[in-house]
Amino acid sequence: MTALADILRRRVAATGPITVADYMRECLLNPEHGYYTTRDPLGAAGDFTTAPEISQMFGELVGLALAQAWLDQGGPTPLVLAEPGPGRGTLIADILRATRAVPGFRDAAQVHLIEASPVLRAAQAEALAGHDVTWHARLSDLPQAPLFLIANEFFDALPIRQFIRRGGGWAERMVGLVDGALAFGLSDPAPLAALAHRLEDTTEGDMVETCPEAPPLMTEIATRIARHGGAALIIDYGDWRSRGDTLQALRGHAFDPPLAHPGAADLTAHVDFEPLAKATRAAGTAVAPLTPLGVFLERLGITPRAQALARRLTGAAHTSHIAAHRRLTHPQEMGNLFKVLAVHPPGTPPPPGIAPATGAAP
Numbered sequence: 001m002t003a004l005a006d007i008l009r010r011r012v013a014a015t016g017p018i019t020v021a022d023y024m025r026e027c028l029l030n031p032e033h034g035y036y037t038t039r040d041p042l043g044a045a046g047d048f049t050t051a052p053e054i055s056q057m058f059g060e061l062v063g064l065a066l067a068q069a070w071l072d073q074g075g076p077t078p079l080v081l082a083e084p085g086p087g088r089g090t091l092i093a094d095i096l097r098a099t100r101a102v103p104g105f106r107d108a109a110q111v112h113l114i115e116a117s118p119v120l121r122a123a124q125a126e127a128l129a130g131h132d133v134t135w136h137a138r139l140s141d142l143p144q145a146p147l148f149l150i151a152n153e154f155f156d157a158l159p160i161r162q163f164i165r166r167g168g169g170w171a172e173r174m175v176g177l178v179d180g181a182l183a184f185g186l187s188d189p190a191p192l193a194a195l196a197h198r199l200e201d202t203t204e205g206d207m208v209e210t211c212p213e214a215p216p217l218m219t220e221i222a223t224r225i226a227r228h229g230g231a232a233l234i235i236d237y238g239d240w241r242s243r244g245d246t247l248q249a250l251r252g253h254a255f256d257p258p259l260a261h262p263g264a265a266d267l268t269a270h271v272d273f274e275p276l277a278k279a280t281r282a283a284g285t286a287v288a289p290l291t292p293l294g295v296f297l298e299r300l301g302i303t304p305r306a307q308a309l310a311r312r313l314t315g316a317a318h319t320s321h322i323a324a325h326r327r328l329t330h331p332q333e334m335g336n337l338f339k340v341l342a343v344h345p346p347g348t349p350p351p352p353g354i355a356p357a358t359g360a361a362p
């Protein structure tokens, strides 16, 4: 049993069941035993991998898309280039390398990272050696300035609550104790104003999830973009108005029961993009239709870029490069599961790779 499992068992025994969000927050960010606070979880030796770790092409294309959005808005100077949840710093390093080709961008860019984990902050500092970087604990600490922001697999790590439809109300899934071990249970059903709109598209027994921290973070991002200009690309797995139990634990690149190893497995959930887009629109920015990752990367020219890189590679490096291109774009791999939500000021073109806003739901 992990040390955190023991702490959580005692807490539940003393004060009663906790929400899935409380459980997830402790597992990921407990200062002493949290998953992110104590380790670097990425890569072959870790528990999962992400698009920037799969191929440099991801960061290159995202960087050039953000730089083009900056040019389209007249190149405001200085600009804040921000990433919440930068992992090992690979993505932001690739962005900085690729945008050297865009005159003025790098000189105007001030790099701001939002990171909760001291271990990953150290990895980011190493990946970005030679760059001037400011770290923040919270997104709300970002300066008020033109904001060009990328978030990849950040929102899926934010704690979610889970609810099961019971009549016109909702029973919340809780983490309690059965025979001394952590186990899922349900609270008594109650009506919930925040889920009133989900009575339209669910029936008895359906599960829906909410991510209470996500909309306020989108408000922080969108308010800056509406006021000062900029653009945000939010990339994650999930969909518009997701349904069902999407909580998943990964350990050593394999699925793990979510309650089995608290603090020692990664915990994520699908991102429900609807509340993110709503918060964004309410803050006065345009929101383009949700774009599947594969479509986004193909529109940005990943295939010619992949071919150019392939010419320089042979043997195993060539094979893994071809596999990486397929993994990022193929509809049966990450191409369709992952979506891109783009935010930009009204009256400006969306970042390249994104179709213009329609005003209707994406």
Ligand code: SAH
Residues within 6 Å of the ligand: 028, 036, 042, 050, 051, 052, 053, 084, 085, 086, 087, 088, 091, 114, 115, 116, 117, 120, 137, 151, 152, 153, 154, 157, 158
């Ligand atoms: N974007 C990176 C890493 C994704 S992993 C990539 O694509 O490879 C999730 C990242 O979010 C980690 O860096 C983790 O430490 C960070 N994180 C998770 N919850 C956070 C929070 N509440 N505040 C700040 N950072 C957080």
